Amino acid sequence: MSTHAASSTSRKHKSLFTKMAMLTVSRPPLGGFSFENCKRNAVLEGEVNKVGCSLPTARKTGTTICGVVFKDGVVLGADTRATEGMVVADKNCSKIHYISPNIYCCGAGTAADTEMTTQIISSNLELHGLSTGRLPRVATANRMLKQMLFRYQGYIGAALVLGGVDCNGPHLYSIYPHGSTDKLPYVTMGSGSLAAMAVFEDRYKPDMEEEAAKQLVRDAIAAGIFNDLGSGSNIDLCVITKGKVDYIRPHDEANKKGIRTGDYKYKGGTTGVLTKVVTPLDLELVDESVQTMDTS
């Protein structure tokens, strides 16, 4: 930094060299998303496409998630496969996220987006609950989610199935990445949603018992797992009733990894021993020292 005795011209010279620091003179830095690299990324993508490769894609949860309202509450179900392009990135990922003690949310779409969105809404609901002093309602979570997703115009790729039980009974919402929501007795989302919806449309009845609802959701997710490439592995269930949440992970291992039938290890004694020579080595002790570990 220049001293006060320096002339104003020398200070201006110095400021030209420290041009980067000057960027924050007029406006304070804002938090949140930064769009600085968008133009650079667009240029990079164009150049990479000319060469013939492609930029790495975000990890998605090609998914089957669904929910159903039964007599006393809500059953949410999800598969557990996360894909990165054509490769399975996670064979046992957890897609049912905690929002509040009585509200859970399944997420399909970009894995990071669903994770962060549900965590932010969970924190906001907790703060809101501390301020109101009441158990949060599912409609509150729904409104918070839809307002945030609409604000980002669908660029946050999170398709959610939100379910819970509050003072007004059990509720189930489906929330699309652009911010539209539907309040329905049974919903499915994700790439396997059509397969799961087929099962629901066939066998859904209003006011089912808990076991029947669990079986229906299990069958819907299984339909998604077996008929959609983006869904697979196990079936997770979450049963929410007034005052009790049953997070069953895994409820059913639909795709078990096979057990190897053959073994390449040789049993002990397969190779015959012809001769055995033992040579003792004479070593003399030169120096002995003890080093203590730093366990602080």
Next chain:
Amino acid sequence: MSLKDSIPVAGLCPQGQYGVQDSLRSGFTSAKNELLPSHPLELSEKNFQLNQDKMNFSTLRNIQGLHAPLKLQMEYRAARQIQRLPFLPSSNLALDTLRGSDESIGFEDILNDPAQSEMMGEPHMMVEYKLGLL
């Protein structure tokens, strides 16, 4: 690129005096940078807080009459003046409490925290700019 993305928008015009680029303070520029937003969300995010406030004040005016937003805006103006020196990060506690954003968490609290920003304005220049001596 859709038509919406390529319409030049006033929100990005140069911020120096007389509308000319202030190279000393904001660095070099290119016409393309200034005319087109690099991302469809860039403008709406830049003005989000402003638009929220405008919407809330307009709703308040329709419900309670003109006096309510007037009083609130006076309080906002007073709270906005409680700042630390220009090159230091201010907590804006009074402003946050008035807005109600002390009870909510958004991406602006998690990503790009200004307190962790690696760039800093030159203290002397920033104070002179604020006092109008520059």
